[in-house]
Amino acid sequence: MGESLLSRLITRAAYQPGDILISDPMQQRREFLAQQYGVGVTADNSEVAAATEVLLLAIKPQVFESVATALPSLGQNGPVPVILSILAGVPLSKLERAFPGVPIVRSMPNTPATVGAGITAIAPGTQVQPEHLDRAKTVLQAVGDVVQVPESLMDAVTGLSGSGPAYVAIFIEALTDGGVRAGLPRPIAAQLALQTVLGTATLIQETQLHPAELKDRVTSPGGTTIAGVAQLEKAGFRSACIEAVQAATERSRQLGS
Ligand SMILES: NC(=O)C1=CN([C@@H]2O[C@H](COP(=O)(O)OP(=O)(O)OC[C@H]3O[C@@H](n4cnc5c(N)ncnc54)[C@H](O)[C@@H]3O)[C@@H](O)[C@H]2O)C=CC1
Ligand SMILES: O=C(O)[C@@H]1CCC=N1
Missing domain, CATH: 3.40.50.720 (NAD(P)-binding Rossmann-like Domain)
Incomplete structure:
Protein backbone atom coordinates (compact mmCIF):
# COMPACT_ATOMS: atom_id res chain seq x y z
CA MET A 1 0.00 0.00 0.00
CA SER A 152 -15.14 4.82 15.85
CA LEU A 153 -16.02 4.14 12.19
CA MET A 154 -12.49 3.44 10.93
CA ASP A 155 -12.75 -0.35 11.32
CA ALA A 156 -15.96 -0.34 9.27
CA VAL A 157 -14.20 1.75 6.61
CA THR A 158 -11.40 -0.82 6.59
CA GLY A 159 -13.93 -3.63 6.11
CA LEU A 160 -15.60 -1.81 3.21
CA SER A 161 -13.29 0.39 1.13
CA GLY A 162 -9.91 -0.76 2.53
CA SER A 163 -10.57 -4.42 1.81
CA GLY A 164 -13.22 -3.82 -0.88
CA PRO A 165 -10.89 -3.88 -3.92
CA ALA A 166 -10.34 -7.60 -3.20
CA TYR A 167 -14.10 -8.28 -3.17
CA VAL A 168 -14.59 -6.39 -6.42
CA ALA A 169 -11.64 -8.20 -8.02
CA ILE A 170 -13.19 -11.55 -7.05
CA PHE A 171 -16.50 -10.40 -8.54
CA ILE A 172 -14.81 -9.48 -11.83
CA GLU A 173 -12.97 -12.80 -11.89
CA ALA A 174 -16.19 -14.70 -11.13
CA LEU A 175 -18.16 -12.85 -13.83
CA THR A 176 -15.40 -13.76 -16.27
CA ASP A 177 -15.67 -17.42 -15.29
CA GLY A 178 -19.41 -17.17 -15.79
CA GLY A 179 -18.83 -15.90 -19.31
CA VAL A 180 -16.38 -18.72 -20.01
CA ARG A 181 -18.91 -21.24 -18.73
CA ALA A 182 -21.48 -19.75 -21.08
CA GLY A 183 -19.06 -20.30 -23.98
CA LEU A 184 -17.16 -17.02 -24.35
CA PRO A 185 -13.41 -17.03 -25.03
CA ARG A 186 -11.66 -15.96 -21.79
CA PRO A 187 -10.09 -12.71 -23.10
CA ILE A 188 -13.46 -11.51 -24.39
CA ALA A 189 -15.20 -12.60 -21.15
CA ALA A 190 -12.57 -10.74 -19.09
CA GLN A 191 -13.03 -7.56 -21.16
CA LEU A 192 -16.82 -7.74 -20.88
CA ALA A 193 -16.70 -8.37 -17.10
CA LEU A 194 -14.25 -5.57 -16.38
CA GLN A 195 -16.00 -2.96 -18.50
CA THR A 196 -19.40 -3.94 -17.07
CA VAL A 197 -18.18 -3.26 -13.52
CA LEU A 198 -16.33 -0.09 -14.52
CA GLY A 199 -19.18 1.22 -16.68
CA THR A 200 -21.83 0.52 -14.05
CA ALA A 201 -19.81 2.28 -11.35
CA THR A 202 -19.28 5.28 -13.64
CA LEU A 203 -22.98 5.36 -14.57
CA ILE A 204 -24.06 5.34 -10.94
CA GLN A 205 -21.47 7.97 -10.07
CA GLU A 206 -22.34 10.32 -12.92
CA THR A 207 -26.14 10.00 -12.77
CA GLN A 208 -26.35 9.64 -8.97
CA LEU A 209 -28.89 6.87 -9.63
CA HIS A 210 -29.67 4.68 -6.66
CA PRO A 211 -28.20 1.21 -7.43
CA ALA A 212 -31.65 -0.35 -6.94
CA GLU A 213 -33.11 2.01 -9.56
CA LEU A 214 -30.41 1.01 -12.06
CA LYS A 215 -31.08 -2.67 -11.32
CA ASP A 216 -34.78 -2.15 -11.97
CA ARG A 217 -34.04 -0.44 -15.30
CA VAL A 218 -31.94 -3.38 -16.50
CA THR A 219 -34.46 -5.98 -15.36
CA SER A 220 -37.11 -6.56 -18.06
CA PRO A 221 -40.29 -8.41 -17.00
CA GLY A 222 -39.81 -12.12 -17.62
CA GLY A 223 -36.40 -11.39 -19.13
CA THR A 224 -32.82 -12.53 -18.77
CA THR A 225 -31.69 -10.25 -15.94
CA ILE A 226 -34.35 -11.33 -13.45
CA ALA A 227 -33.33 -14.93 -14.11
CA GLY A 228 -29.75 -14.04 -13.17
CA VAL A 229 -30.78 -11.86 -10.22
CA ALA A 230 -32.95 -14.65 -8.82
CA GLN A 231 -29.94 -16.95 -8.88
CA LEU A 232 -27.75 -14.35 -7.11
CA GLU A 233 -30.38 -14.00 -4.38
CA LYS A 234 -30.72 -17.80 -4.05
CA ALA A 235 -26.95 -18.06 -3.58
CA GLY A 236 -27.00 -15.37 -0.87
CA PHE A 237 -24.95 -12.82 -2.82
CA ARG A 238 -26.16 -9.79 -0.84
CA SER A 239 -25.71 -11.59 2.44
CA ALA A 240 -22.21 -12.70 1.40
CA CYS A 241 -21.25 -9.06 0.68
CA ILE A 242 -22.68 -7.84 3.99
CA GLU A 243 -20.96 -10.62 5.93
CA ALA A 244 -17.65 -9.99 4.14
CA VAL A 245 -17.62 -6.34 5.24
CA GLN A 246 -18.63 -7.37 8.77
CA ALA A 247 -15.90 -10.04 9.04
CA ALA A 248 -13.22 -7.64 7.77
CA THR A 249 -14.44 -4.96 10.19
CA GLU A 250 -14.13 -7.40 13.09
CA ARG A 251 -10.67 -8.47 11.94
CA SER A 252 -9.62 -4.82 11.83
CA ARG A 253 -10.76 -4.44 15.46
CA GLN A 254 -8.78 -7.55 16.43
CA LEU A 255 -5.61 -6.30 14.73
CA GLY A 256 -5.61 -3.15 16.84
CA SER A 257 -6.19 -4.82 20.19
N1 LIG B 1 -2.86 -3.65 1.10
C1 LIG B 1 -3.89 -2.81 1.16
O1 LIG B 1 -4.75 -2.77 0.29
C2 LIG B 1 -3.99 -1.86 2.31
C3 LIG B 1 -3.12 -1.92 3.38
N2 LIG B 1 -3.23 -1.05 4.42
C4 LIG B 1 -2.30 -1.12 5.55
O2 LIG B 1 -1.01 -0.89 5.02
C5 LIG B 1 -0.05 -1.53 5.85
C6 LIG B 1 0.88 -2.36 4.97
O3 LIG B 1 0.13 -3.37 4.34
P1 LIG B 1 0.60 -3.97 2.95
O4 LIG B 1 1.12 -2.89 2.08
O5 LIG B 1 -0.53 -4.80 2.48
O6 LIG B 1 1.78 -4.90 3.44
P2 LIG B 1 3.21 -5.22 2.74
O7 LIG B 1 3.74 -6.44 3.45
O8 LIG B 1 3.06 -5.26 1.27
O9 LIG B 1 4.10 -3.96 3.13
C7 LIG B 1 4.71 -3.80 4.36
C8 LIG B 1 6.11 -3.27 4.14
O10 LIG B 1 6.69 -3.04 5.42
C9 LIG B 1 8.04 -3.50 5.38
N3 LIG B 1 8.48 -3.79 6.74
C10 LIG B 1 8.38 -4.96 7.43
N4 LIG B 1 8.93 -4.84 8.64
C11 LIG B 1 9.38 -3.55 8.75
C12 LIG B 1 10.05 -2.82 9.77
N5 LIG B 1 10.35 -3.38 10.93
N6 LIG B 1 10.37 -1.53 9.52
C13 LIG B 1 10.06 -0.94 8.33
N7 LIG B 1 9.42 -1.60 7.32
C14 LIG B 1 9.08 -2.87 7.54
C15 LIG B 1 7.99 -4.72 4.49
O11 LIG B 1 9.27 -5.08 4.00
C16 LIG B 1 7.03 -4.25 3.39
O12 LIG B 1 7.71 -3.58 2.36
C17 LIG B 1 -0.82 -2.38 6.85
O13 LIG B 1 -0.82 -1.73 8.09
C18 LIG B 1 -2.21 -2.45 6.26
O14 LIG B 1 -3.18 -2.55 7.27
C19 LIG B 1 -4.16 -0.05 4.42
C20 LIG B 1 -5.03 0.08 3.38
C21 LIG B 1 -5.07 -0.85 2.27
O1 LIG C 1 -5.90 -6.93 4.44
C1 LIG C 1 -5.48 -6.02 5.17
O2 LIG C 1 -5.25 -6.22 6.38
C2 LIG C 1 -5.25 -4.65 4.61
C3 LIG C 1 -6.06 -3.59 5.30
C4 LIG C 1 -7.09 -3.14 4.31
C5 LIG C 1 -6.72 -3.79 3.08
N1 LIG C 1 -5.71 -4.59 3.24
Missing part, protein backbone atom coordinates in the same frame (compact mmCIF):
# COMPACT_ATOMS: atom_id res chain seq x y z
CA GLY A 2 2.90 2.32 0.77
CA GLU A 3 4.17 1.84 -2.77
CA SER A 4 0.70 2.56 -4.21
CA LEU A 5 0.72 5.93 -2.45
CA LEU A 6 4.35 6.57 -3.36
CA SER A 7 3.93 5.91 -7.08
CA ARG A 8 0.96 8.23 -7.39
CA LEU A 9 2.49 10.98 -5.27
CA ILE A 10 5.49 11.01 -7.58
CA THR A 11 3.41 10.84 -10.77
CA ARG A 12 1.34 13.79 -9.53
CA ALA A 13 4.53 15.64 -8.50
CA ALA A 14 3.05 16.12 -5.01
CA TYR A 15 6.57 15.38 -3.81
CA GLN A 16 9.91 15.19 -5.60
CA PRO A 17 11.61 11.76 -5.31
CA GLY A 18 14.58 13.46 -3.66
CA ASP A 19 12.32 14.67 -0.83
CA ILE A 20 11.19 11.15 0.05
CA LEU A 21 13.05 8.71 2.31
CA ILE A 22 11.81 5.13 2.67
CA SER A 23 12.88 2.68 5.32
CA ASP A 24 12.47 -1.04 4.67
CA PRO A 25 14.42 -3.97 6.16
CA MET A 26 14.35 -5.92 2.88
CA GLN A 27 17.34 -5.11 0.69
CA GLN A 28 15.51 -6.25 -2.45
CA ARG A 29 12.65 -3.84 -1.72
CA ARG A 30 15.05 -0.98 -1.05
CA GLU A 31 16.90 -1.57 -4.30
CA PHE A 32 13.66 -1.85 -6.25
CA LEU A 33 12.16 1.34 -4.76
CA ALA A 34 15.34 3.35 -5.28
CA GLN A 35 15.67 2.21 -8.88
CA GLN A 36 11.99 2.46 -9.80
CA TYR A 37 11.17 5.81 -8.18
CA GLY A 38 14.51 7.51 -7.50
CA VAL A 39 13.67 7.92 -3.79
CA GLY A 40 16.14 7.76 -0.91
CA VAL A 41 16.20 4.44 0.96
CA THR A 42 17.52 3.22 4.28
CA ALA A 43 17.36 0.09 6.43
CA ASP A 44 17.33 2.19 9.58
CA ASN A 45 13.88 3.30 10.71
CA SER A 46 15.38 5.89 13.03
CA GLU A 47 16.54 7.85 9.96
CA VAL A 48 12.90 8.47 9.01
CA ALA A 49 12.37 10.00 12.44
CA ALA A 50 14.13 13.04 10.95
CA ALA A 51 11.13 13.56 8.65
CA THR A 52 10.09 17.20 8.68
CA GLU A 53 6.64 17.18 7.04
CA VAL A 54 4.89 13.83 6.96
CA LEU A 55 5.93 10.49 8.40
CA LEU A 56 3.88 7.79 6.68
CA LEU A 57 3.51 4.61 8.74
CA ALA A 58 2.88 1.80 6.25
CA ILE A 59 4.05 -1.26 8.16
CA LYS A 60 1.87 -4.21 9.17
CA PRO A 61 -0.14 -3.67 12.38
CA GLN A 62 1.52 -6.80 13.79
CA VAL A 63 4.99 -5.14 13.86
CA PHE A 64 3.79 -1.70 15.00
CA GLU A 65 4.80 -2.05 18.67
CA SER A 66 8.34 -3.20 17.91
CA VAL A 67 8.88 -0.56 15.21
CA ALA A 68 7.48 2.29 17.35
CA THR A 69 9.48 1.32 20.44
CA ALA A 70 12.74 1.38 18.49
CA LEU A 71 12.15 4.84 16.99
CA PRO A 72 13.80 7.86 18.64
CA SER A 73 11.65 10.87 19.64
CA LEU A 74 10.34 12.75 16.64
CA GLY A 75 11.23 16.35 15.86
CA GLN A 76 14.32 16.40 18.08
CA ASN A 77 16.36 18.54 15.69
CA GLY A 78 13.61 20.37 13.84
CA PRO A 79 9.88 20.61 13.28
CA VAL A 80 7.64 17.77 14.43
CA PRO A 81 6.18 15.90 11.44
CA VAL A 82 2.58 14.80 11.09
CA ILE A 83 2.32 11.03 11.41
CA LEU A 84 0.03 9.57 8.80
CA SER A 85 -0.87 6.02 9.79
CA ILE A 86 -2.49 3.66 7.30
CA LEU A 87 -2.39 0.71 9.71
CA ALA A 88 -5.58 -1.35 9.78
CA GLY A 89 -7.11 -1.50 13.22
CA VAL A 90 -4.46 0.37 15.20
CA PRO A 91 -6.39 3.05 17.15
CA LEU A 92 -5.30 6.65 17.71
CA SER A 93 -5.03 5.96 21.45
CA LYS A 94 -2.32 3.36 20.79
CA LEU A 95 -0.56 5.55 18.21
CA GLU A 96 -0.60 8.54 20.60
CA ARG A 97 0.81 6.44 23.45
CA ALA A 98 3.70 5.46 21.18
CA PHE A 99 4.30 9.04 19.94
CA PRO A 100 3.30 11.40 22.78
CA GLY A 101 2.61 15.01 21.75
CA VAL A 102 2.87 14.25 18.03
CA PRO A 103 0.01 15.13 15.65
CA ILE A 104 -1.29 11.86 14.21
CA VAL A 105 -3.86 11.24 11.50
CA ARG A 106 -5.27 7.73 11.30
CA SER A 107 -6.27 6.90 7.75
CA MET A 108 -7.49 4.05 5.62
CA PRO A 109 -6.67 4.33 1.91
CA ASN A 110 -7.22 1.65 -0.73
CA THR A 111 -5.22 0.27 -3.63
CA PRO A 112 -7.02 2.16 -6.45
CA ALA A 113 -4.89 5.02 -5.08
CA THR A 114 -2.21 3.67 -7.44
CA VAL A 115 -4.17 5.09 -10.38
CA GLY A 116 -5.52 8.15 -8.57
CA ALA A 117 -8.93 6.52 -8.03
CA GLY A 118 -8.55 5.73 -4.36
CA ILE A 119 -10.73 6.72 -1.46
CA THR A 120 -9.29 7.37 1.96
CA ALA A 121 -11.07 7.92 5.25
CA ILE A 122 -9.24 9.96 7.87
CA ALA A 123 -9.65 10.56 11.59
CA PRO A 124 -7.47 13.18 13.31
CA GLY A 125 -5.83 12.62 16.70
CA THR A 126 -5.96 14.94 19.71
CA GLN A 127 -2.79 16.89 18.79
CA VAL A 128 -3.87 17.62 15.22
CA GLN A 129 -4.30 21.28 14.25
CA PRO A 130 -5.99 22.39 10.99
CA GLU A 131 -2.60 22.84 9.27
CA HIS A 132 -1.64 19.26 10.16
CA LEU A 133 -4.89 17.96 8.71
CA ASP A 134 -4.28 20.00 5.55
CA ARG A 135 -0.83 18.44 5.20
CA ALA A 136 -2.25 14.93 5.52
CA LYS A 137 -5.07 15.74 3.09
CA THR A 138 -2.58 17.09 0.54
CA VAL A 139 -0.87 13.70 0.48
CA LEU A 140 -4.09 11.70 0.32
CA GLN A 141 -5.95 13.92 -2.16
CA ALA A 142 -3.11 13.30 -4.61
CA VAL A 143 -4.27 9.68 -4.78
CA GLY A 144 -8.07 10.09 -4.77
CA ASP A 145 -11.01 11.22 -2.66
CA VAL A 146 -10.77 11.88 1.08
CA VAL A 147 -13.58 11.66 3.63
CA GLN A 148 -13.37 12.44 7.33
CA VAL A 149 -15.12 10.09 9.77
CA PRO A 150 -15.23 9.68 13.54
CA GLU A 151 -12.51 7.27 14.61
Whole structure:
Protein backbone atom coordinates (compact mmCIF):
# COMPACT_ATOMS: atom_id res chain seq x y z
CA MET A 1 0.00 0.00 0.00
CA GLY A 2 2.90 2.32 0.77
CA GLU A 3 4.17 1.84 -2.77
CA SER A 4 0.70 2.56 -4.21
CA LEU A 5 0.72 5.93 -2.45
CA LEU A 6 4.35 6.57 -3.36
CA SER A 7 3.93 5.91 -7.08
CA ARG A 8 0.96 8.23 -7.39
CA LEU A 9 2.49 10.98 -5.27
CA ILE A 10 5.49 11.01 -7.58
CA THR A 11 3.41 10.84 -10.77
CA ARG A 12 1.34 13.79 -9.53
CA ALA A 13 4.53 15.64 -8.50
CA ALA A 14 3.05 16.12 -5.01
CA TYR A 15 6.57 15.38 -3.81
CA GLN A 16 9.91 15.19 -5.60
CA PRO A 17 11.61 11.76 -5.31
CA GLY A 18 14.58 13.46 -3.66
CA ASP A 19 12.32 14.67 -0.83
CA ILE A 20 11.19 11.15 0.05
CA LEU A 21 13.05 8.71 2.31
CA ILE A 22 11.81 5.13 2.67
CA SER A 23 12.88 2.68 5.32
CA ASP A 24 12.47 -1.04 4.67
CA PRO A 25 14.42 -3.97 6.16
CA MET A 26 14.35 -5.92 2.88
CA GLN A 27 17.34 -5.11 0.69
CA GLN A 28 15.51 -6.25 -2.45
CA ARG A 29 12.65 -3.84 -1.72
CA ARG A 30 15.05 -0.98 -1.05
CA GLU A 31 16.90 -1.57 -4.30
CA PHE A 32 13.66 -1.85 -6.25
CA LEU A 33 12.16 1.34 -4.76
CA ALA A 34 15.34 3.35 -5.28
CA GLN A 35 15.67 2.21 -8.88
CA GLN A 36 11.99 2.46 -9.80
CA TYR A 37 11.17 5.81 -8.18
CA GLY A 38 14.51 7.51 -7.50
CA VAL A 39 13.67 7.92 -3.79
CA GLY A 40 16.14 7.76 -0.91
CA VAL A 41 16.20 4.44 0.96
CA THR A 42 17.52 3.22 4.28
CA ALA A 43 17.36 0.09 6.43
CA ASP A 44 17.33 2.19 9.58
CA ASN A 45 13.88 3.30 10.71
CA SER A 46 15.38 5.89 13.03
CA GLU A 47 16.54 7.85 9.96
CA VAL A 48 12.90 8.47 9.01
CA ALA A 49 12.37 10.00 12.44
CA ALA A 50 14.13 13.04 10.95
CA ALA A 51 11.13 13.56 8.65
CA THR A 52 10.09 17.20 8.68
CA GLU A 53 6.64 17.18 7.04
CA VAL A 54 4.89 13.83 6.96
CA LEU A 55 5.93 10.49 8.40
CA LEU A 56 3.88 7.79 6.68
CA LEU A 57 3.51 4.61 8.74
CA ALA A 58 2.88 1.80 6.25
CA ILE A 59 4.05 -1.26 8.16
CA LYS A 60 1.87 -4.21 9.17
CA PRO A 61 -0.14 -3.67 12.38
CA GLN A 62 1.52 -6.80 13.79
CA VAL A 63 4.99 -5.14 13.86
CA PHE A 64 3.79 -1.70 15.00
CA GLU A 65 4.80 -2.05 18.67
CA SER A 66 8.34 -3.20 17.91
CA VAL A 67 8.88 -0.56 15.21
CA ALA A 68 7.48 2.29 17.35
CA THR A 69 9.48 1.32 20.44
CA ALA A 70 12.74 1.38 18.49
CA LEU A 71 12.15 4.84 16.99
CA PRO A 72 13.80 7.86 18.64
CA SER A 73 11.65 10.87 19.64
CA LEU A 74 10.34 12.75 16.64
CA GLY A 75 11.23 16.35 15.86
CA GLN A 76 14.32 16.40 18.08
CA ASN A 77 16.36 18.54 15.69
CA GLY A 78 13.61 20.37 13.84
CA PRO A 79 9.88 20.61 13.28
CA VAL A 80 7.64 17.77 14.43
CA PRO A 81 6.18 15.90 11.44
CA VAL A 82 2.58 14.80 11.09
CA ILE A 83 2.32 11.03 11.41
CA LEU A 84 0.03 9.57 8.80
CA SER A 85 -0.87 6.02 9.79
CA ILE A 86 -2.49 3.66 7.30
CA LEU A 87 -2.39 0.71 9.71
CA ALA A 88 -5.58 -1.35 9.78
CA GLY A 89 -7.11 -1.50 13.22
CA VAL A 90 -4.46 0.37 15.20
CA PRO A 91 -6.39 3.05 17.15
CA LEU A 92 -5.30 6.65 17.71
CA SER A 93 -5.03 5.96 21.45
CA LYS A 94 -2.32 3.36 20.79
CA LEU A 95 -0.56 5.55 18.21
CA GLU A 96 -0.60 8.54 20.60
CA ARG A 97 0.81 6.44 23.45
CA ALA A 98 3.70 5.46 21.18
CA PHE A 99 4.30 9.04 19.94
CA PRO A 100 3.30 11.40 22.78
CA GLY A 101 2.61 15.01 21.75
CA VAL A 102 2.87 14.25 18.03
CA PRO A 103 0.01 15.13 15.65
CA ILE A 104 -1.29 11.86 14.21
CA VAL A 105 -3.86 11.24 11.50
CA ARG A 106 -5.27 7.73 11.30
CA SER A 107 -6.27 6.90 7.75
CA MET A 108 -7.49 4.05 5.62
CA PRO A 109 -6.67 4.33 1.91
CA ASN A 110 -7.22 1.65 -0.73
CA THR A 111 -5.22 0.27 -3.63
CA PRO A 112 -7.02 2.16 -6.45
CA ALA A 113 -4.89 5.02 -5.08
CA THR A 114 -2.21 3.67 -7.44
CA VAL A 115 -4.17 5.09 -10.38
CA GLY A 116 -5.52 8.15 -8.57
CA ALA A 117 -8.93 6.52 -8.03
CA GLY A 118 -8.55 5.73 -4.36
CA ILE A 119 -10.73 6.72 -1.46
CA THR A 120 -9.29 7.37 1.96
CA ALA A 121 -11.07 7.92 5.25
CA ILE A 122 -9.24 9.96 7.87
CA ALA A 123 -9.65 10.56 11.59
CA PRO A 124 -7.47 13.18 13.31
CA GLY A 125 -5.83 12.62 16.70
CA THR A 126 -5.96 14.94 19.71
CA GLN A 127 -2.79 16.89 18.79
CA VAL A 128 -3.87 17.62 15.22
CA GLN A 129 -4.30 21.28 14.25
CA PRO A 130 -5.99 22.39 10.99
CA GLU A 131 -2.60 22.84 9.27
CA HIS A 132 -1.64 19.26 10.16
CA LEU A 133 -4.89 17.96 8.71
CA ASP A 134 -4.28 20.00 5.55
CA ARG A 135 -0.83 18.44 5.20
CA ALA A 136 -2.25 14.93 5.52
CA LYS A 137 -5.07 15.74 3.09
CA THR A 138 -2.58 17.09 0.54
CA VAL A 139 -0.87 13.70 0.48
CA LEU A 140 -4.09 11.70 0.32
CA GLN A 141 -5.95 13.92 -2.16
CA ALA A 142 -3.11 13.30 -4.61
CA VAL A 143 -4.27 9.68 -4.78
CA GLY A 144 -8.07 10.09 -4.77
CA ASP A 145 -11.01 11.22 -2.66
CA VAL A 146 -10.77 11.88 1.08
CA VAL A 147 -13.58 11.66 3.63
CA GLN A 148 -13.37 12.44 7.33
CA VAL A 149 -15.12 10.09 9.77
CA PRO A 150 -15.23 9.68 13.54
CA GLU A 151 -12.51 7.27 14.61
CA SER A 152 -15.14 4.82 15.85
CA LEU A 153 -16.02 4.14 12.19
CA MET A 154 -12.49 3.44 10.93
CA ASP A 155 -12.75 -0.35 11.32
CA ALA A 156 -15.96 -0.34 9.27
CA VAL A 157 -14.20 1.75 6.61
CA THR A 158 -11.40 -0.82 6.59
CA GLY A 159 -13.93 -3.63 6.11
CA LEU A 160 -15.60 -1.81 3.21
CA SER A 161 -13.29 0.39 1.13
CA GLY A 162 -9.91 -0.76 2.53
CA SER A 163 -10.57 -4.42 1.81
CA GLY A 164 -13.22 -3.82 -0.88
CA PRO A 165 -10.89 -3.88 -3.92
CA ALA A 166 -10.34 -7.60 -3.20
CA TYR A 167 -14.10 -8.28 -3.17
CA VAL A 168 -14.59 -6.39 -6.42
CA ALA A 169 -11.64 -8.20 -8.02
CA ILE A 170 -13.19 -11.55 -7.05
CA PHE A 171 -16.50 -10.40 -8.54
CA ILE A 172 -14.81 -9.48 -11.83
CA GLU A 173 -12.97 -12.80 -11.89
CA ALA A 174 -16.19 -14.70 -11.13
CA LEU A 175 -18.16 -12.85 -13.83
CA THR A 176 -15.40 -13.76 -16.27
CA ASP A 177 -15.67 -17.42 -15.29
CA GLY A 178 -19.41 -17.17 -15.79
CA GLY A 179 -18.83 -15.90 -19.31
CA VAL A 180 -16.38 -18.72 -20.01
CA ARG A 181 -18.91 -21.24 -18.73
CA ALA A 182 -21.48 -19.75 -21.08
CA GLY A 183 -19.06 -20.30 -23.98
CA LEU A 184 -17.16 -17.02 -24.35
CA PRO A 185 -13.41 -17.03 -25.03
CA ARG A 186 -11.66 -15.96 -21.79
CA PRO A 187 -10.09 -12.71 -23.10
CA ILE A 188 -13.46 -11.51 -24.39
CA ALA A 189 -15.20 -12.60 -21.15
CA ALA A 190 -12.57 -10.74 -19.09
CA GLN A 191 -13.03 -7.56 -21.16
CA LEU A 192 -16.82 -7.74 -20.88
CA ALA A 193 -16.70 -8.37 -17.10
CA LEU A 194 -14.25 -5.57 -16.38
CA GLN A 195 -16.00 -2.96 -18.50
CA THR A 196 -19.40 -3.94 -17.07
CA VAL A 197 -18.18 -3.26 -13.52
CA LEU A 198 -16.33 -0.09 -14.52
CA GLY A 199 -19.18 1.22 -16.68
CA THR A 200 -21.83 0.52 -14.05
CA ALA A 201 -19.81 2.28 -11.35
CA THR A 202 -19.28 5.28 -13.64
CA LEU A 203 -22.98 5.36 -14.57
CA ILE A 204 -24.06 5.34 -10.94
CA GLN A 205 -21.47 7.97 -10.07
CA GLU A 206 -22.34 10.32 -12.92
CA THR A 207 -26.14 10.00 -12.77
CA GLN A 208 -26.35 9.64 -8.97
CA LEU A 209 -28.89 6.87 -9.63
CA HIS A 210 -29.67 4.68 -6.66
CA PRO A 211 -28.20 1.21 -7.43
CA ALA A 212 -31.65 -0.35 -6.94
CA GLU A 213 -33.11 2.01 -9.56
CA LEU A 214 -30.41 1.01 -12.06
CA LYS A 215 -31.08 -2.67 -11.32
CA ASP A 216 -34.78 -2.15 -11.97
CA ARG A 217 -34.04 -0.44 -15.30
CA VAL A 218 -31.94 -3.38 -16.50
CA THR A 219 -34.46 -5.98 -15.36
CA SER A 220 -37.11 -6.56 -18.06
CA PRO A 221 -40.29 -8.41 -17.00
CA GLY A 222 -39.81 -12.12 -17.62
CA GLY A 223 -36.40 -11.39 -19.13
CA THR A 224 -32.82 -12.53 -18.77
CA THR A 225 -31.69 -10.25 -15.94
CA ILE A 226 -34.35 -11.33 -13.45
CA ALA A 227 -33.33 -14.93 -14.11
CA GLY A 228 -29.75 -14.04 -13.17
CA VAL A 229 -30.78 -11.86 -10.22
CA ALA A 230 -32.95 -14.65 -8.82
CA GLN A 231 -29.94 -16.95 -8.88
CA LEU A 232 -27.75 -14.35 -7.11
CA GLU A 233 -30.38 -14.00 -4.38
CA LYS A 234 -30.72 -17.80 -4.05
CA ALA A 235 -26.95 -18.06 -3.58
CA GLY A 236 -27.00 -15.37 -0.87
CA PHE A 237 -24.95 -12.82 -2.82
CA ARG A 238 -26.16 -9.79 -0.84
CA SER A 239 -25.71 -11.59 2.44
CA ALA A 240 -22.21 -12.70 1.40
CA CYS A 241 -21.25 -9.06 0.68
CA ILE A 242 -22.68 -7.84 3.99
CA GLU A 243 -20.96 -10.62 5.93
CA ALA A 244 -17.65 -9.99 4.14
CA VAL A 245 -17.62 -6.34 5.24
CA GLN A 246 -18.63 -7.37 8.77
CA ALA A 247 -15.90 -10.04 9.04
CA ALA A 248 -13.22 -7.64 7.77
CA THR A 249 -14.44 -4.96 10.19
CA GLU A 250 -14.13 -7.40 13.09
CA ARG A 251 -10.67 -8.47 11.94
CA SER A 252 -9.62 -4.82 11.83
CA ARG A 253 -10.76 -4.44 15.46
CA GLN A 254 -8.78 -7.55 16.43
CA LEU A 255 -5.61 -6.30 14.73
CA GLY A 256 -5.61 -3.15 16.84
CA SER A 257 -6.19 -4.82 20.19
N1 LIG B 1 -2.86 -3.65 1.10
C1 LIG B 1 -3.89 -2.81 1.16
O1 LIG B 1 -4.75 -2.77 0.29
C2 LIG B 1 -3.99 -1.86 2.31
C3 LIG B 1 -3.12 -1.92 3.38
N2 LIG B 1 -3.23 -1.05 4.42
C4 LIG B 1 -2.30 -1.12 5.55
O2 LIG B 1 -1.01 -0.89 5.02
C5 LIG B 1 -0.05 -1.53 5.85
C6 LIG B 1 0.88 -2.36 4.97
O3 LIG B 1 0.13 -3.37 4.34
P1 LIG B 1 0.60 -3.97 2.95
O4 LIG B 1 1.12 -2.89 2.08
O5 LIG B 1 -0.53 -4.80 2.48
O6 LIG B 1 1.78 -4.90 3.44
P2 LIG B 1 3.21 -5.22 2.74
O7 LIG B 1 3.74 -6.44 3.45
O8 LIG B 1 3.06 -5.26 1.27
O9 LIG B 1 4.10 -3.96 3.13
C7 LIG B 1 4.71 -3.80 4.36
C8 LIG B 1 6.11 -3.27 4.14
O10 LIG B 1 6.69 -3.04 5.42
C9 LIG B 1 8.04 -3.50 5.38
N3 LIG B 1 8.48 -3.79 6.74
C10 LIG B 1 8.38 -4.96 7.43
N4 LIG B 1 8.93 -4.84 8.64
C11 LIG B 1 9.38 -3.55 8.75
C12 LIG B 1 10.05 -2.82 9.77
N5 LIG B 1 10.35 -3.38 10.93
N6 LIG B 1 10.37 -1.53 9.52
C13 LIG B 1 10.06 -0.94 8.33
N7 LIG B 1 9.42 -1.60 7.32
C14 LIG B 1 9.08 -2.87 7.54
C15 LIG B 1 7.99 -4.72 4.49
O11 LIG B 1 9.27 -5.08 4.00
C16 LIG B 1 7.03 -4.25 3.39
O12 LIG B 1 7.71 -3.58 2.36
C17 LIG B 1 -0.82 -2.38 6.85
O13 LIG B 1 -0.82 -1.73 8.09
C18 LIG B 1 -2.21 -2.45 6.26
O14 LIG B 1 -3.18 -2.55 7.27
C19 LIG B 1 -4.16 -0.05 4.42
C20 LIG B 1 -5.03 0.08 3.38
C21 LIG B 1 -5.07 -0.85 2.27
O1 LIG C 1 -5.90 -6.93 4.44
C1 LIG C 1 -5.48 -6.02 5.17
O2 LIG C 1 -5.25 -6.22 6.38
C2 LIG C 1 -5.25 -4.65 4.61
C3 LIG C 1 -6.06 -3.59 5.30
C4 LIG C 1 -7.09 -3.14 4.31
C5 LIG C 1 -6.72 -3.79 3.08
N1 LIG C 1 -5.71 -4.59 3.24
